[in-house]
Amino acid sequence: MTPFQYQRASDAAEALTLVDAGRCRFIGGGTNLVDLMRQNIEAPAALVDVSRMPASIEEEGNGGLVIGAAVRNSTLAAHPVVRARYPMLSRALLAGASAQIRNMATVGGNLLQRTRCSYFYDAAGSNCNKRQPGTGCDALEGFSRNHAILGASEHCIATHPSDMSVALAALDATVHLSGADGTRHIPLVDFHQLPGATPDVETVLRPGELITAISIAPNAAAAHSRYRKVRDRSSYAFALCSVAAGLDVVDGRIRDVRIAFGGVAAKPWRAYRAEESLRGMAPTRDNFLRAADAELAAAKPTEANAFKVELARRTMAAVLGELAGADA
Amino acid sequence: MAIAINGTDYPLPDDPRVSLLDLLREQAGLTGTKLGCNQGACGACTVIIDGQRVLSCLTLAVQADGRSVTTIEGLGNESTLHPLQQAFITHDGLQCGYCTPGQICSAIAMMDELRRGDPSYVTSDLAAGPDARMREEIRERMSGNLCRCGAHNGIVEAIETQLVGGAA
Numbered sequence: 192m193t194p195f196q197y198q199r200a201s202d203a204a205e206a207l208t209l210v211d212a213g214r215c216r217f218i219g220g221g222t223n224l225v226d227l228m229r230q231n232i233e234a235p236a237a238l239v240d241v242s243r244m245p246a247s248i249e250e251e252g253n254g255g256l257v258i259g260a261a262v263r264n265s266t267l268a269a270h271p272v273v274r275a276r277y278p279m280l281s282r283a284l285l286a287g288a289s290a291q292i293r294n295m296a297t298v299g300g301n302l303l304q305r306t307r308c309s310y311f312y313d314a315a316g317s318n319c320n321k322r323q324p325g326t327g328c329d330a331l332e333g334f335s336r337n338h339a340i341l342g343a344s345e346h347c348i349a350t351h352p353s354d355m356s357v358a359l360a361a362l363d364a365t366v367h368l369s370g371a372d373g374t375r376h377i378p379l380v381d382f383h384q385l386p387g388a389t390p391d392v393e394t395v396l397r398p399g400e401l402i403t404a405i406s407i408a409p410n411a412a413a414a415h416s417r418y419r420k421v422r423d424r425s426s427y428a429f430a431l432c433s434v435a436a437g438l439d440v441v442d443g444r445i446r447d448v449r450i451a452f453g454g455v456a457a458k459p460w461r462a463y464r465a466e467e468s469l470r471g472m473a474p475t476r477d478n479f480l481r482a483a484d485a486e487l488a489a490a491k492p493t494e495a496n497a498f499k500v501e502l503a504r505r506t507m508a509a510v511l512g513e514l515a516g517a518d519a
Numbered sequence: 520m521a522i523a524i525n526g527t528d529y530p531l532p533d534d535p536r537v538s539l540l541d542l543l544r545e546q547a548g549l550t551g552t553k554l555g556c557n558q559g560a561c562g563a564c565t566v567i568i569d570g571q572r573v574l575s576c577l578t579l580a581v582q583a584d585g586r587s588v589t590t591i592e593g594l595g596n597e598s599t600l601h602p603l604q605q606a607f608i609t610h611d612g613l614q615c616g617y618c619t620p621g622q623i624c625s626a627i628a629m630m631d632e633l634r635r636g637d638p639s640y641v642t643s644d645l646a647a648g649p650d651a652r653m654r655e656e657i658r659e660r661m662s663g664n665l666c667r668c669g670a671h672n673g674i675v676e677a678i679e680t681q682l683v684g685g686a687a
Contacts (some may be wrong), residue, residue, distance in 0.1 A: 291574045
């Protein structure tokens with residue numbers, strides 16, 4: 192690990208005074224960053240520890256939540272309002288990593304997790320445009336079973352590993368940022384970037400900018416929601432495909448539906464096309480499958496991960512079917 | 520500027536690269552906590568910080584400043600075993616024993632999570648809390664601790680007896 196300086200901030204204002212944008216990284220629980228530093232994939236000259244910023248979960252009058260960036264994943268998953276009004280978020284958090292890691296990992300850090308693409312991790316032996324722009328992507332012709340089927344490019348087919356972010360995308364969460372130029376609020380669905388020609392640019396964060404909170408607002412679909420993660424073993428593994436979905440059915444018709452996929456793209460993939468095709472329709476399995484087909488028509492899998500298209504299709508229909516209950 | 524480890528204060532390392540695991544083993548001489556994968560995949564290095572189970576290999580020691588750390592040495596010793604240690608022996612919850620300190624630290628904090636009513640991924644009713652299907656709950660909640668000898672069945676049984684008996 193490359194030597195670095197360490198400083199701890201007690202709040203966001205102090206963090207912004209300590210940060211030296213070009214050479215510094217913020218650290219939360221460190222569950223991903225410490226590993227990346229140990230592998231020499233990241234080598235910041237300095238760390239500003241933001242894991243002890245105030246970690247509050249504030250309830251707003253309408254049932255909304257403002258979740259401090261330093262809140263631990265396990266704390267958020269067990270929060271009574273999240274369990275009651277945003278069950279897909281609680282379940283997505285509980286599907287991620289292990290209990291020990293959820294106790295360490297912060298909400299802000301979870302958003303900034305980096306891909307687990309094995310070529311990205313193999314600094315000694317593999318080419319990776321994300322790790323070292325311009326060197327090529329060994330995943331394209333390599334082992335790509337875990338890789339993206341949506342929104343990828345000829346430069347990168349890595350996926351985003353977060354479960355939490357998938358639920359937050361379906362919930363239309365807002366990311367609160369603070370930096371030298373003041374504060375700004377970004378919809379979570381616009382926070383992560385698709386790879387295009389610059390897979391090293393993963394989010395809209397500016398240098399030195401800090402995630403301070405994430406906010407979510409209630410709705411009927413959020414309150415009636417689920418998260419299902421399909422993976423090679425039943426616990427403690429990254430998703431081959433996951434689905435966060437919420438469903439609001441009134442008088443036998445879908446009034447509102449929210450769907451997002453994980454494990455299929457470089458960002459949590461909000462399935463707007465599928466949602467659009469379902470609004471006003473009956474909540475039947477045929478309609479769910481047709482909606483999945485509408486979303487997945489744009490899929491461009493590799494030979495090794497073509498199975499993910501059908502897996503995503505069936506997982507989406509299954510989750511919506513569970514939510515629809517006997518209607519589907 | 521100190522970390523309380525099993526009730527004794529230890530100074531922070533000068534080099535922030537030192538992990539809590541390395542501090543425990545090499546500076547505090549507490550070699551009960553094991554180095555497994557050193558990348559957060561196996562759980563052998565699990566310790567309890569302020570009541571929460573965490574991975575000491577991915578914790579920078581400087582990040583534990585002011586915290587209270589409990590390791591396997593703080594739970595029992597050769598003359599007075601922790602009841603869960605005895606249960607691991609009784610139920611063959613180990614073969615080589617390398618993962619055992621991490622398993623036991625993890626399980627002790629996990630039983631507190633269960634008593635608090637925290638849900639897991641297999642919990643059917645999030646609002647109601649953990650299922651009565653206790654083996655499924657234990658298996659899911661202990662998935663961050665791998666045992667390459669394959670003693671998982673004994674481990675789950677040992678933990679189950681502690682939950683049923685109400686002791687921890």
